[in-house]
Amino acid sequence: MNEPVLQMKDLHVDFSTYAGTVNAVRGVSFDVYKGETLAIVGESGSGKSVTNQAIMKLLPQPPAIYSSGEILFDGKNLLDLSEKQMEKVRGKDISMIFQDPMTSLNPTMKIGKQITEVMLKHQKISKNDAKKRALELMKMVGIPMPERRLNQYPHEFSGGMRQRVVIAIALAADPKLLIADEPTTALDVTIQAQILDVMKEIQKSSQTSIIFITHDLGVVANVADRVAVMYAGEIVEVGTVEDIFYNPQHPYTWGLLGSMPDLNEDRDQRLRTIEGSPPDLTDPPKGDAFAPRNPYAMKIDYEQNPPMFKVNDQHFAKTWRLHPDAPETEIPDIIKNRYLQYTGGDN
Amino acid sequence: MVKYIGQRLIYIIIALFIIITATFFLMRLAPGNPFASERTVPPAIQESLNEKYGLDDPWYVQYGEYLVNTVQGDFGTSMKYRYRETNDMIAEGFPISMTLGLEAMFIAVGMGVLIGTIAALFHNKWPDYLMSLIAVIGISVPSFVMASILQYYLALKAGWFPIAGWEGFIYSILPAVALASTPMAFIAKLTRSSMLEETNSEYVKMAKAKGISKWVVVFKHALRNALLPVVTYLAPLTAGIITGSFVIEEIFAIPGMGKYFVTSITNRDYTVIMGTTVFYSIILLLAVLLVDILYSFIDPRIKLRGGKSGGK
Numbered sequence: 152m153n154e155p156v157l158q159m160k161d162l163h164v165d166f167s168t169y170a171g172t173v174n175a176v177r178g179v180s181f182d183v184y185k186g187e188t189l190a191i192v193g194e195s196g197s198g199k200s201v202t203n204q205a206i207m208k209l210l211p212q213p214p215a216i217y218s219s220g221e222i223l224f225d226g227k228n229l230l231d232l233s234e235k236q237m238e239k240v241r242g243k244d245i246s247m248i249f250q251d252p253m254t255s256l257n258p259t260m261k262i263g264k265q266i267t268e269v270m271l272k273h274q275k276i277s278k279n280d281a282k283k284r285a286l287e288l289m290k291m292v293g294i295p296m297p298e299r300r301l302n303q304y305p306h307e308f309s310g311g312m313r314q315r316v317v318i319a320i321a322l323a324a325d326p327k328l329l330i331a332d333e334p335t336t337a338l339d340v341t342i343q344a345q346i347l348d349v350m351k352e353i354q355k356s357s358q359t360s361i362i363f364i365t366h367d368l369g370v371v372a373n374v375a376d377r378v379a380v381m382y383a384g385e386i387v388e389v390g391t392v393e394d395i396f397y398n399p400q401h402p403y404t405w406g407l408l409g410s411m412p413d414l415n416e417d418r419d420q421r422l423r424t425i426e427g428s429p430p431d432l433t434d435p436p437k438g439d440a441f442a443p444r445n446p447y448a449m450k451i452d453y454e455q456n457p458p459m460f461k462v463n464d465q466h467f468a469k470t471w472r473l474h475p476d477a478p479e480t481e482i483p484d485i486i487k488n489r490y491l492q493y494t495g496g497d498n
Numbered sequence: 499m500v501k502y503i504g505q506r507l508i509y510i511i512i513a514l515f516i517i518i519t520a521t522f523f524l525m526r527l528a529p530g531n532p533f534a535s536e537r538t539v540p541p542a543i544q545e546s547l548n549e550k551y552g553l554d555d556p557w558y559v560q561y562g563e564y565l566v567n568t569v570q571g572d573f574g575t576s577m578k579y580r581y582r583e584t585n586d587m588i589a590e591g592f593p594i595s596m597t598l599g600l601e602a603m604f605i606a607v608g609m610g611v612l613i614g615t616i617a618a619l620f621h622n623k624w625p626d627y628l629m630s631l632i633a634v635i636g637i638s639v640p641s642f643v644m645a646s647i648l649q650y651y652l653a654l655k656a657g658w659f660p661i662a663g664w665e666g667f668i669y670s671i672l673p674a675v676a677l678a679s680t681p682m683a684f685i686a687k688l689t690r691s692s693m694l695e696e697t698n699s700e701y702v703k704m705a706k707a708k709g710i711s712k713w714v715v716v717f718k719h720a721l722r723n724a725l726l727p728v729v730t731y732l733a734p735l736t737a738g739i740i741t742g743s744f745v746i747e748e749i750f751a752i753p754g755m756g757k758y759f760v761t762s763i764t765n766r767d768y769t770v771i772m773g774t775t776v777f778y779s780i781i782l783l784l785a786v787l788l789v790d791i792l793y794s795f796i797d798p799r800i801k802l803r804g805g806k807s808g809g810k
Contacts, residue, residue: 238710272708
């Protein structure tokens with residue numbers, strides 16, 4: 152495998168609030184390699200967005216505190232950079248696609264200006280050339296009649312078209328890393344598919360690395376090379392898409408996969424859920440944060456936070472289940488059945 | 499756009515007609531007349547005066563004549579000051595009032611937006627509290643009190659400014675500040691809250707994610723959106739400045755229109771009352787129209803269209 156573009160090492164992010172300090176991100180480490188898509192999945196409040204806004208240092212300080220860890224990009228620790236130095240990284244080396252295209256564009260600025268603004272900031276380029284490049288980008292992300300669209304305002308675009316504009320802006324300065332924070336959540340399903348296609352195509356042609364944050368496992372299966380599952384501010388399992396979908400090891404991953412609706416199932420089957428709710432991170436639990444919701448929890452789960460256990464070279468999971476002394480637990484039938492469904496028989 | 503403005507002008511004419519009519523009858527309903535004073539006027543003189551100014555005609559004749567004259571732009575001769583045309587009084591007083599009014603508006607908008615923006619950018623830090631304090635003082639202290647304080651401390655005690663009169667730019671500063679203080683405070687509050695909302699919005703975060711620096715984000719992205727409520731406030735602001743100027747002109751002895759407006763009412767100087775009222779109404783109605791047009795330039799989402807047919 153080639154060298155990593157971004158290395159996050161044991162990142163801790165806290166928020167000081169009136170109710171106390173919230174440990175939103177509790178020791179997250181991962182690498183992003185050149186040209187790959189890493190999906191980060193997890194339920195709301197698991198720290199996915201905070202982790203990624205930390206990369207851009209977009210979290211307002213206070214209340215956010217980067218208490219420890221390193222985010223290495225291009226050999227530099229982003230957490231050590233000043234605000235002025237960060238401005239040169241944002242939009243140029245690392246850019247971001249936001250969740251809701253209805254609010255992420257400035258309503259009183261022409262689309263063309265919003266796209267060229269990034270290039271004029273980061274590249275030595277004339278206004279005219281920037282405009283030409285903006286037209287190219289708009290064509291690339293599939294906006295028809297770009298010459299006319301350039302002089303329009305966001306309210307003249309539909310949601311899907313706006314998200315294409317946002318993608319064009321994110322790509323304008325040829326970033327090495329693109330962070331997409333639930334880019335399809337606010338869109339309807341057909342538009343979702345189109346946007347995902349646009350992103351996949353762009354990645355193929357530009358070899359940009361993508362961090363794709365989502366809670367939609369269907370989207371993950373569609374776009375990701377590798378998947379990191381987050382729970383309560385920690386990564387609990389990381390591996391290739393195949394590892395995560397076909398050979399998941401962490402009970403939380405089982406729960407997530409199990410709660411995915413399945414078209415092949417009996418219609419009377421009720422949707423499965425993971426019982427309980429995530430822990431309060433103002434006072435994180437001593438042991439495994441998932442233990443109270445984990446039907447397979449052992450005594451040690453309540454007492455000690457498990458380390459990452461290696462499943463194979465790329466697949467790691469943070470559960471005592473994988474300790475050599477742990478008793479055998481079977482992967483639940485539903486996951487196994489699904490695996491059989493996808494691999495054998497009816498394709 | 500042209501159709502829209504045409505339509506609005508028609509509304510303005512209708513509004514003016516209603517204003518003229520209402521003023522005319524309210525004025526006549528009020529007791530007294532231009533020639534009533536402490537000394538009783540002999541009935542013979544009273545009658546001849548009434549005849550001279552047409553006050554002995556039935557009300558509908560007076561009303562009709564008045565409408566015709568107004569449409570022709572002639573507000574008539576003052577009934578109190580002999581040989582003084584109302585039009586001349588307006589022509590004399592209005593430029594002074596306008597200078598004062600525009601100066602006050604400039605201060606109110608400029609300082610208000612500046613104070614509001616600073617307060618928002620330093621949200622919950624000392625500049626914010628200081629700016630909020632200034633705003634609260636501005637809103638709660640009436641302009642005439644502000645005027646007296648300014649006169650006492652800055653003019654009388656410190657001697658930096660003349661106390662009253664109208665003989666040059668330096669004379670206009672204190673009255674303009676006094677007139678502007680309340681609307682300025684209001685605009686500051688308005689700007690602060692809308693600026694806070696804008697700086698927490700997604701597009702500002704996105705602009706930051708593009709690598710744009712904090713101040714450029716504020717001035718190029720957030721400010722224009724934050725100013726929309728302020729622009730809406732410009733029309734009532736114009737009204738406030740106009741009515742406020744009556745008092746301020748009196749305190750600073752400024753020979754503007756406000757003086758004529760107020761004294762004409764106590765004098766029952768019918769022609770001057772009508773003239774100044776109609777003139778102020780026109781200014782106000784045009785100001786409202788101007789603000790609406792301005793709004794469409796600042797916010798591209800607003801399109802001015804005439805009638806119901808333009809629902810594209």
